[in-house]
Amino acid sequence: MRYDDITDAIGNTPLVRIDPDVHGLRTIDLYAKLELLNPFGSVKDRAAWNMVRPLLPGAVERGDTVVELSSGNTAKALALIAGMHGLRFKSVTNRMRVPEIKDLLLLLGAEIDELPGQSECLDPSDIEDPLTRMYQRLNADGGGWTHTDQYFNERNVEAHFTGTGAEIVKDLDGNAPDWFIACVGTAGSSTGVARALRQQNPDTHVVGLVAAKSDFIPGIRTIDEVHQVGLFEPDVYDTIAEVSADQAIDGLLTLVRRCGILAGPTGGGALQGAIDFLRTVDEGPRRTAVFIVCDRVESYLSYLRDRRPALFGRPPRPHSVASLAESDISAAPVIPVADAPSFVPGALVVDLRNPYAYQALHIDGSINIADEVFADLLHAGLPFSPRRPVLLVCPVGERSAAYAALLTRMGHPDARSLAGGIIAWRDAGLDLVRD
Numbered sequence: 001m002r003y004d005d006i007t008d009a010i011g012n013t014p015l016v017r018i019d020p021d022v023h024g025l026r027t028i029d030l031y032a033k034l035e036l037l038n039p040f041g042s043v044k045d046r047a048a049w050n051m052v053r054p055l056l057p058g059a060v061e062r063g064d065t066v067v068e069l070s071s072g073n074t075a076k077a078l079a080l081i082a083g084m085h086g087l088r089f090k091s092v093t094n095r096m097r098v099p100e101i102k103d104l105l106l107l108l109g110a111e112i113d114e115l116p117g118q119s120e121c122l123d124p125s126d127i128e129d130p131l132t133r134m135y136q137r138l139n140a141d142g143g144g145w146t147h148t149d150q151y152f153n154e155r156n157v158e159a160h161f162t163g164t165g166a167e168i169v170k171d172l173d174g175n176a177p178d179w180f181i182a183c184v185g186t187a188g189s190s191t192g193v194a195r196a197l198r199q200q201n202p203d204t205h206v207v208g209l210v211a212a213k214s215d216f217i218p219g220i221r222t223i224d225e226v227h228q229v230g231l232f233e234p235d236v237y238d239t240i241a242e243v244s245a246d247q248a249i250d251g252l253l254t255l256v257r258r259c260g261i262l263a264g265p266t267g268g269g270a271l272q273g274a275i276d277f278l279r280t281v282d283e284g285p286r287r288t289a290v291f292i293v294c295d296r297v298e299s300y301l302s303y304l305r306d307r308r309p310a311l312f313g314r315p316p317r318p319h320s321v322a323s324l325a326e327s328d329i330s331a332a333p334v335i336p337v338a339d340a341p342s343f344v345p346g347a348l349v350v351d352l353r354n355p356y357a358y359q360a361l362h363i364d365g366s367i368n369i370a371d372e373v374f375a376d377l378l379h380a381g382l383p384f385s386p387r388r389p390v391l392l393v394c395p396v397g398e399r400s401a402a403y404a405a406l407l408t409r410m411g412h413p414d415a416r417s418l419a420g421g422i423i424a425w426r427d428a429g430l431d432l433v434r435d
Contacts, residue, residue, distance in 0.1 A: 007049050007081065009039040011163045015171040015290070022258045023275050025282050030274060031177070032255075033168060033292045035189075036263060040077045042295035043164070047188050048077035050159035051148040056085055059146040065090050065111075067145045072101050072219060073295055074150050074186070079108040087146075097372075098218055100299045114356055152230035156188035157195070164189060165196025168290055176201035179281075179289035181274035183209045183220045183243075183266050187232040189292060194236050208237035209273040213398060215245040218303060219266035219294055239277065245322075247272040249308060256297060264300050267293035319378045319410055321402045332405035335391065335416040337424045343416070347389040350374065352400055353422070361432040363393060363425065371399060378403075382410055389414040397421040 003009055014037065018030045035043035052059075052066060059066060066082040068074055071093035082089040090111040105112060150156050169176055176197040182190035190208060197204040211220040223240065226232045234240075245265070252268025255261040263271075270291040278289055297304075305312050307322045316323070335343055349366035351358050358368040369377070371394070377383040384390065390412065392400035400417040407415035418425065426432060 006039050006084070007053075010045045010049050011038070012167060013037045013164075015168060016259075016261070018259060018271075022254060023271075023278075025275070025278055027282055027284060027286055028179075028278050029286065029288045030278070031172075031288065031290045032259075032261065032267075032271070033164065033290055034261065035164070036261075036267065036293050036296045040073075040080055041299075042073035042077070043160075043189050043292060044073035044294075045077045046159040046163050047150060047156040047186075048074050048081060048148070050163075051150065051153050051155045052078060052081055052146070054155075055146050055148070056081075059087055060085055062144070063087075064144055064146040066148065067092060068148050068150055069093060070150060071097070074148075075105055075110065076101070076108065078148060079105055079110040083109060090145075097216065098300060099302050101218075104299065114354065150186050150188065154231075156186060157192040157231060160189045160192025161196045163192075164292070165193035168193065169196065169200050172288060172290075174200075175288075176204045177290045178203075178287040179205045179207065179274075179278065181207045181209065181270055181277060181289060181291040183270050183273070183292070183294065184226050184232070184237075185219050185221055185229075185266075187226065187229050187236075189294075191231060191233060191236050193292075205238045206236060207239045207241060207273070207277050209241055209243045209269060211269075212242045212244045217243070217245050217248045217265050217269055218300060219264070220248070220269055241273060241277060243269040243273040243276075245307065247276075249304065251275075252297060252304075253311075255293065261293055262297045263293045264295045264297050265303065266295060267291075270294070317379050319381070319406060321375065321406055324402060324405055324409075328405045328409070329402050332401040333408060333416050334397070334401060334404065334419045336419050337428045337430070340391065340418055340425070341430065343389065343391060347391045347416075348384060349391045349393060351422075352392060352394045352403065357395075359435045361422070361426070361434055363422075364431060364433045366393065374403065378406065378410070382407070382412060386412045386414075389416070391416050391418055393418045393422055393425075395421045396423055 014034050016032050016034055018032055023030050038045035065088040066078055067090040068078050069092050075091040079089040092113045180197055184190055194206045210223045211217045213222050248265040248269035251272030252263055252265055255263040255271055274291045309316055349363055351362050351366045351368045352371045352374055354370050392403050394400040397417055397420045404415050404417035
């Protein structure tokens with residue numbers, strides 16, 4: 001194959017059968033659509049190119065900066081495409097949580113604006129949160145931006161309707177699979193592929209996989225987060241199921257070690273979610289199922305090292321949130337917002353949000369130790385005296401509950417999590433200050 005442009009190599013990725021000895025299903029042929037083999041490394045290559053292609057002539061003429069609200073693969077693809085056309089690229093995000101992705105974007109020449117969006121912190125003095133205001137500014141005429149708008153742009157969905165989904169049908173000899181299992185991020189690939197498959201077979205059953213609420217899986221949103229995505233349509237999915245970070249890593253290891261597929265956590269989550277669901281319907285005549293391997297493992301080594309240090313020949317970290325069971329977190333000591341003001345004066349209040357969210361609004365007298373930094377502090381032991389009460393604060397009270405449970409296990413007798421987080425504090429009309 002010879003191409004005049006690297007973007008010509010986007011698409012036409014292989015559909016690979018997973019050995020039944022790997023998945024253990026008796027009546028179902030399971031296939032992986034290997035989107036990690038796109039030239040920029042992920043399923044987002046298709047959407048990025050389809051969204052930006054019609055905008056490039058005007059952007060080049062004006063000298064615009066291409067910009068997207070993305071912390072991962074869409075940003076990577078757009079940064080490369082923008083550079084090919086002599087344009088700058090800016091990533092605007094509040095979710096830059098994987099160091100390798102951030103480093104790669106900087107290597108590609110991208111600018112990164114990390115902002116406190118709605119899931120991080122709301123400013124009650126404004127009608128919209130900071131990320132929304134940035135979104136509105138990006139879409140204003142004459143601002144010097146070309147915004148690809150992946151969360152609302154129908155060309156995101158179209159890329160997978162005419163590309164990914166159509167290719168699956170073609171590779172299955174003109175047939176749609178009986179099941180399509182998809183991790184839900186921007187919802188572009190799952191929606192587009194579902195439309196293509198159902199055009200061929202209206203009875204194709206679509207399973208949408210979301211991350212468990214207390215987990216972070218790169219590329220997969222929780223059920224609460226997917227409802228914030230403009231392209232998400234609940235009716236697309238016949239079934240919505242949760243997948244945990246541990247399941248995603250187990251699936252990743254299966255794909256890497258048993259199948260020779262260098263999949264990232266999203267692909268691992270898709271495999272494990274597919275197997276768990278398909279076991280419930282594994283009977284009757286022979287049928288087919290397809291899932292997508294979205295991207296490659298190399299960008300997630302720090303994510304894996306933090307959660308499974310033994311994979312890299314390292315001892316387990318002695319004090320880690322990853323070592324907690326769901327039952328530990330659900331039993332974490334919390335304090336209701338109504339009781340918190342009387343607890344705060346004698347307590348050390350630790351705000352776990354990123355510095356941008358903290359600067360926007362925080363509880364007076366609190367200190368800011370971002371989640372990742374606080375996690376590193378705890379590996380060496382308690383970072384403050386166990387004699388002083390501690391109140392942990394995060395956006396909605398989930399992450400702080402995990403740390404409260406961990407501190408309790410480490411021997412801190414009076415560590416609490418603020419129930420409902422900073423959002424509940426704000427909604428109760430309690431005072432917040434700005435730096």
